[in-house]
Amino acid sequence: MLDLLTETINSFTYNGKNSADMGMIITKKDGLYGKPVPIVEKVDIPGRSPLIMNNKADPLDNEDFENIEKKYTCHVLPEDHQDLEMVTRNIYEWLFASNSGYKRLEDTYEREFFRMAYLGQKMSVADMAAGMIGKVDISFSCKPWKYAKCGEKKIELSSAGKIYNMYGFTAKPYIKIFGSGNVSLIINNRQHAFQGISEYIEVDSELMSAFKGLTPQNNKMVSQLFPKLTAGENEIEWTGNITKIEIIPRWCCL
Numbered sequence: 001m002l003d004l005l006t007e008t009i010n011s012f013t014y015n016g017k018n019s020a021d022m023g024m025i026i027t028k029k030d031g032l033y034g035k036p037v038p039i040v041e042k043v044d045i046p047g048r049s050p051l052i053m054n055n056k057a058d059p060l061d062n063e064d065f066e067n068i069e070k071k072y073t074c075h076v077l078p079e080d081h082q083d084l085e086m087v088t089r090n091i092y093e094w095l096f097a098s099n100s101g102y103k104r105l106e107d108t109y110e111r112e113f114f115r116m117a118y119l120g121q122k123m124s125v126a127d128m129a130a131g132m133i134g135k136v137d138i139s140f141s142c143k144p145w146k147y148a149k150c151g152e153k154k155i156e157l158s159s160a161g162k163i164y165n166m167y168g169f170t171a172k173p174y175i176k177i178f179g180s181g182n183v184s185l186i187i188n189n190r191q192h193a194f195q196g197i198s199e200y201i202e203v204d205s206e207l208m209s210a211f212k213g214l215t216p217q218n219n220k221m222v223s224q225l226f227p228k229l230t231a232g233e234n235e236i237e238w239t240g241n242i243t244k245i246e247i248i249p250r251w252c253c254l
Helices: 084-097 125-132
Strands: 012-014 024-030 041-043 051-053 068-076 103-107 113-119 136-148 155-157 161-165 174-187 190-197 200-204 209-212 232-248
Touching: 068 084, 068 103, 084 125, 190 200
Parallel strands: none
Antiparallel strands: 012 103, 024 068, 041 051, 068 136, 103 113, 113 136, 155 232, 161 232, 174 190, 174 200, 174 232, 200 209
C-alpha cells in the first residue's frame, strides 16, 4: 500500500534512508522554513552604545547563525505482512543507533535543497513504540544553512571564466586544480597561491583543508585564506601551469 502512495505522501530522507521506505510518513511539520537567529557578540562600553563584535576570520564569510529545529509529526504505516514491533526497531536503529555528528537531511517540502542535521532528542525504543500506535514527533537540530542540490554539480573550467552565485550568500566550494609547480588561483582578484603541486591538488573550503586523495597538502598552500564564491558574479582565472579546474560550488542560503 505504501508503495502506491510514495509519490503523494510527505516524507524525509536522513542519512541516506527515506522514512516512507521505512514505513513512516509525515503528517505535520514545524519549522519547515525556519528563521535562523544571528549570533551576535556585544561588548558593553560605559557611556556608549554596545559594540557589536565581528570575529570572522575571513571578511568574505557569512555571518554566524544559530541552529534551527525541524520537527516532523509522523505516523507508521507498516505493510500487511510486517510486524509493528520489528518496524519500530528498524526505525529506531536507523535514526538513533549511529547518531554521531551531522548527517544529510532532505524532505518532500523543499525538494531542491538539503540540510545537515542530527537528532535533537532522546528517545528509547519503548518511547518510540508507544508513539507508533498513534503519532511520533521526530525533531532534528539543523545547521542554519540549506544547500541547493544544483550546487553539487561539478563545474569544469579549462580557461578563465565566470560563475554566478544566485543564492545571496558566500559559498565554500570544493575545488580540484589540475597542474604542476607553483600556481595561483584567482577569484574576484583575490589570489590563492600553491607551491610545488604535482598533477593536482584538492581544496575544500568547508573543511578548510588541502589534500591529494588521502594525502594532506596544507603545506602546499601559501595563502592563509581559502577560496570562496561570493553572491553574484565570480570571475575566475589563474597563473602558472594549470590545465583545468573542477568546482563543486555548494550554493547555500537560509
